[in-house]
Amino acid sequence: MKISVIGCGYLGAVHAAAMAELGHEVVGIDVDENKIRALSAGTAPFFEPGLPEILAAGIASGRLTFSSDMAAVQGAQIHFIAVGTPQRKGEHAADLTYVDGAVDSLIPYLSQGSLVAGKSTVPVGTAARLAAKVKEAGSGALLAWNPEFLREGFAVEDTISPDRLVYGIPDGDEGVAAKALLDEVYAVALSRETPLVVTDYATAELVKVSANAFLATKISFINAMAEIAEVTGADVTQLADAIGFDARIGRRFLNAGVGFGGGCLPKDIRAFAARAEELGKGESVAFLKEVDSINLRRRQRVIDLVVDSFDGNIFGKRVAVLGLAFKPDSDDVRDSPALNVAAALKGLGAEVVATDPEAIANAARLHPQITYVADTREALTGADAVVVVTEWKQFRELDPAEILPLVNRAFVVDGRNCLDAKAYRAAGWTYQGLGRP
Template sequence: MKISVIGCGYLGAVHASAMAELGHEVIGIDVDAAKIAHLAEGRPPFFEPGLPEVLTSAMASGRLRFSSDIADAAGSQVHFIAVGTPQKPGSYAADLTYVDGAIDSLLPYLNPGDLVVGKSTVPVGTAARLAAVVEASGSGASLAWNPEFLREGFAVHDTISPDRLVYGVPEGEAGKHAIGLLSRVYAAALVANTPLVVTDYATAELVKVAANAFLATKISFINAMAEIAEVSGADVTQLADAIGYDARIGRRFLNAGVGFGGGCLPKDIRAFTARAEELGRGESVAFLKEVDAINLRRRKRVIDLAVSTLGGSVYNKKVAVLGLSFKPHSDDVRDSPALDVAVQLRGLGADVMATDPQAIANSRARHPQLSYSTSIEETLTGADAVVLVTEWPAFKDIDPAWAKTLVRTATIIDGRNTLDAAAWRAAGWNYIALGRP
């Protein structure tokens, strides 16, 4: 099929490349000319494992190209909207400027029978509003909503082999037409018996934000238990193991630590809260404000531990920060707990040296006041305290005996509960973790 993907950021670049790899003819479009130039050269403008290989393969096949001209979308049968929906400045609500702009710019190039497919995460009610805009254009095109469920670090796999597909479609013949086109797009996944849910616009929109709200709640729940564990002497990791054996609960997303971040969970639960309040049902998701508060509180807890272990002040003390991205296998520092901890420590007067396998460039662009190093050895050398805040394999594999020879004071705060506490203590470290004795 001929497909256009409007927006070539984290979501769009992966989607365009994967669709071309699956055999479709794809044009990726973005107003950022520099981003398009990078992609056209086979160089993703961000780090995502597996994307360079799929991008190169798809472009070599001749099925994938990129453009900054929306007119190049003309002739495609399906148009995916994959632009960002960031949090509005000074508000919890989602900023739909880019979604609205993408639809408006696409309208003159739509043909009868075309399908516009939203993939961006939007507040419930957005799809119905945009469907009316598409219909009023007189183009003969229609709209569907097909939320994404990508995990950064596994986005290519999740696009080519999704764990489920959701189609939000209109009623009647337009809905049947949308189902037919989307099922041709995702033919490979459907042949592999990927679960498919066909529903209305509102449910499709809610699926994504509800899933993110649930995951955020699960993370903040175990972090709330970590707060209780700290004052009671319990071990939150053993607690998580024990309750995780319950099939109704499960162990995934029960890792206590510095909390969640990134470009999805924080903004999505806030936008969900804002939209519920607009609909007059703010009380239904009022608990999400506490979920958010618990999450932010964990960052402060890491900072408080650093201050405490350094005698009440971090001023002029060297603090080695291991990790900057919000999660491993990503260079994304949007709302990153790791970067936030580094910045706050610097604000308290600490001499912060931070390292990360992939996120240094993005971090330096946002916070040039920090000192960065690509070397773990340089980062650790002379440190008065070490703070691990992103669980990269390279950090988990550090030899504690070797690390002890580099630092000034052998104190480490494991903000992800990811290190072997016994091994680090046996090597002479003062090992401190969240929610553990």
């Protein structure tokens, strides 16, 4: 099929390259000329495992092109909307400027039987409004909502081999036609018996935000238990193991630590709560405000543990911060707990030396006042305290005995509970986890 992808950020670039990998003819559209030049040259504008390979393969095959000219979508059967929906400035609600702008720009190029397929995470009710706009334009095009469920670090795999597909489509013959087009796009996944949910617009929109709300709630729940563990002497990691054996609960997303971040969970739960308020049902998701609050408290807890270790005064103390991305296998520092902790410690007067395998450049653009080094051992050298805030494999596998001579003071805060506490203590470190005795 001929496909266009409007928006070539994280979601759009991955989707475009993955669709080309599946054999479709794809054009990616973005207003950022620098991004288009980079993608056209086969250079991924962000770190995502597997993306450079399929990007290069798609371009080499001729199936994948990029352009800043919307006219390049001419003749495409499906147009995927993959633009950002950030928080509005000063509010929690989602800013739909880019979504509306993408649809408005597409309308002149739509034709009878073509399909606009939304992938961006939007407030419930957006798809119905956009469907009316597309219909009023009189092109005969249709609209569907096809939410994404990408995990950063696994986005290529999640696009090519998704764990489920969701189509939000209109009723009647229009819905039948929309489903047929989407089925053709995802023929490979469907041939592997990937679960498919065909539903209405509102349900499709709610699937994504409710999934993120549930995951955020699960993470904040175990972090709330960590707060209780810290005042009772319990071990939250053993607690998580024990309750995780219950099949109704499961162990995934029950890792206590510095909390969640990134470009999805924080903004999505806030936008969900804001939309519920608009619908007069704010009380239904009022708990999400506490989920957000617990999450932010854990960042402060890491900062407090470092400060308290110096009896309240960290001015001039050298603190090695291991990790800047919000999660491993990513260079994304949007709402990153790790970068937030580093910046806060710097603001309190510490000499912060931070490192990360992929996120240094992005972090430095936001917080140039921090000292960044590429080498972990250099970051550790002379440190009065070490804080692990992104669980990269390189940090998890550090030998506590080997790195002990590098530091000035053997004190470590394990902000992700990813280190071997016994090994660190046996090597002579003062080890402090979150929710662990």
